[in-house]
Amino acid sequence: MTEEISSSQLSKHTGATVRIHGHIQSLRDMGNLAFVVIRDMDGSVQLVADEQEVLPIVRQAAPETPVIAEGVVVARPQGQGFEIQLKELTLLSTPAQSLPVEIGKQSKVDGLSLSTMLDYRPLTLRSPKVRSIFKIEAVFCEAFREFLRERQFTEIHSPKIVATGTEGGAQLFKLSYFGREAFLAQSPQFYKQIMVGALERVFEIAPVYRAEEHDTTRHLNEYISMDVEMGFIENEHDLMDLLNKLVKHMFEKVSQSCADELALWGAKIPEVGVIPRVTLSEAVDIINSYQKKGSKEKTDLDPEGEKIICEHFFKKENSDLVFITGYPLSVRPFYAMPLPLENEMSSRSFDLLFRGLEITTGGQRIHRHEELVSAMQARGLEPEAFKDYLQCFQYGMPPHGGFAIGLERIAKQLLGLPSVKLAALFPRDINRMTP
Numbered sequence: 001m002t003e004e005i006s007s008s009q010l011s012k013h014t015g016a017t018v019r020i021h022g023h024i025q026s027l028r029d030m031g032n033l034a035f036v037v038i039r040d041m042d043g044s045v046q047l048v049a050d051e052q053e054v055l056p057i058v059r060q061a062a063p064e065t066p067v068i069a070e071g072v073v074v075a076r077p078q079g080q081g082f083e084i085q086l087k088e089l090t091l092l093s094t095p096a097q098s099l100p101v102e103i104g105k106q107s108k109v110d111g112l113s114l115s116t117m118l119d120y121r122p123l124t125l126r127s128p129k130v131r132s133i134f135k136i137e138a139v140f141c142e143a144f145r146e147f148l149r150e151r152q153f154t155e156i157h158s159p160k161i162v163a164t165g166t167e168g169g170a171q172l173f174k175l176s177y178f179g180r181e182a183f184l185a186q187s188p189q190f191y192k193q194i195m196v197g198a199l200e201r202v203f204e205i206a207p208v209y210r211a212e213e214h215d216t217t218r219h220l221n222e223y224i225s226m227d228v229e230m231g232f233i234e235n236e237h238d239l240m241d242l243l244n245k246l247v248k249h250m251f252e253k254v255s256q257s258c259a260d261e262l263a264l265w266g267a268k269i270p271e272v273g274v275i276p277r278v279t280l281s282e283a284v285d286i287i288n289s290y291q292k293k294g295s296k297e298k299t300d301l302d303p304e305g306e307k308i309i310c311e312h313f314f315k316k317e318n319s320d321l322v323f324i325t326g327y328p329l330s331v332r333p334f335y336a337m338p339l340p341l342e343n344e345m346s347s348r349s350f351d352l353l354f355r356g357l358e359i360t361t362g363g364q365r366i367h368r369h370e371e372l373v374s375a376m377q378a379r380g381l382e383p384e385a386f387k388d389y390l391q392c393f394q395y396g397m398p399p400h401g402g403f404a405i406g407l408e409r410i411a412k413q414l415l416g417l418p419s420v421k422l423a424a425l426f427p428r429d430i431n432r433m434t435p
Helices: 009-015 053-062 107-109 114-119 128-150 189-201 236-257 259-265 280-289 303-317 369-378 384-394 405-414
Strands: 017-029 034-039 044-049 067-073 082-091 173-176 180-184 199-211 220-233 276-277 321-325 338-341 342-347 349-356 357-365 398-405
Touching: 009 034, 009 044, 009 082, 017 082, 017 220, 034 053, 034 067, 053 082, 067 321, 114 173, 114 280, 128 199, 128 220, 128 236, 128 405, 189 199, 189 220, 189 349, 189 384, 189 398, 236 259, 236 321, 236 349, 236 357, 236 398, 236 405, 259 384, 280 303, 280 321, 303 321, 303 349, 303 357, 321 357, 349 398, 349 405, 357 369, 357 405, 369 384
Parallel strands: 044 082, 276 321
Antiparallel strands: 017 034, 017 067, 034 044, 067 082, 173 180, 199 220, 220 398, 321 349, 338 342, 349 357, 357 398
16 A cells, blocks of 8 residues: 655655655656656655656646655665655646746745735745744744643633723724624733633733734734733742743744754744843943934834844843833833832833844733722723723732733744744735735
8 A cells, every 4th residue: 555655754665655745846847757846744855757657747737736646765866865756646736827926946935025925925825935934933832832831821712802902992903893892802911810810820822903003024913922921920020030931942942843944044043041131221221322422312212222232132141032121101001010110100011022123021910909990090091991801800819910922023033034024924914904
């Protein structure tokens, strides 16, 4: 019986007749000889056709034709791997039109504009280099789940249609819900806090929606958020300790499982030790120390500043990551825990920057009912609109907090992608709802 295998299993079947399926990536017809490269889920393999019964079938095929091939596995000369001497080829369908993009040649794919890459997404996703992004992201998710489950976190699935926004109604997509106004969830924030009261430690991997009118290399209007929330913490440093170990595990898992995919991008996994922590005011001082004489001093952390501070800590401590702590309470959501710092009200919150880009935001939350109500009112919010969320605090909540990692952002920075849109399967931004 002929065994069906994938391209990664060729070496174990030398001399055997096997069956393999995939898409034709390239064809070379030499007359009495033809070379066919097919791509499957694991990689690619060359088929050599020299039998007169097979050659006419090969000539009916075109790039991206899905096929089933049978033949004998043989070693290629000079230890260059293995190929299949083709005995039988079945064409499962033929492309309805010529390809608009030559994905069989990586140099051609690398030269595509962002708009072309996304306009023909169903096709460009077949490129080994493009699809490697999503294999890496899958391993990030696997590692995230693995690490947290080992620490007694429970995975949850919160609603994505909500009655109110987590931050008071800003940046919300509205929709009609049986005659009532509803919104797409900006985050699972309220629900994961509620679930701390029930399960103590929870996490979720799911899409979130932000109606931000940004058209930049770092923004998406729908992205995958990897959320964590845990109870009975002392302060935000417990969360940063956890996150430090979590990202270390995630990068190690990708390094172990995705060597071939990382090589396609020339990507280097960061060495994660103890991630440096610096307050926002200290970070701004460091950034200003790099400014040219006469330049306007920065007072906040903008995208340029994020790059400067990451470069600083890479040179100083060989760290690709850095925590920024102590953000003003005014720029954090109402549920952020205050932190009196000198004479200025700060928050027990943090961002994690990776190679010049914020990939994580988190912090301790207010857990006492009366303090949370006061924080809402100070922002001009009506507690009655949040009565369901406030229930868990009325019934007693422990000190708690959490964070969220942007999946597409961490992948973008690891691989050095020019835009976060390339790290989304079918990105949604202010200009794009298709494909």
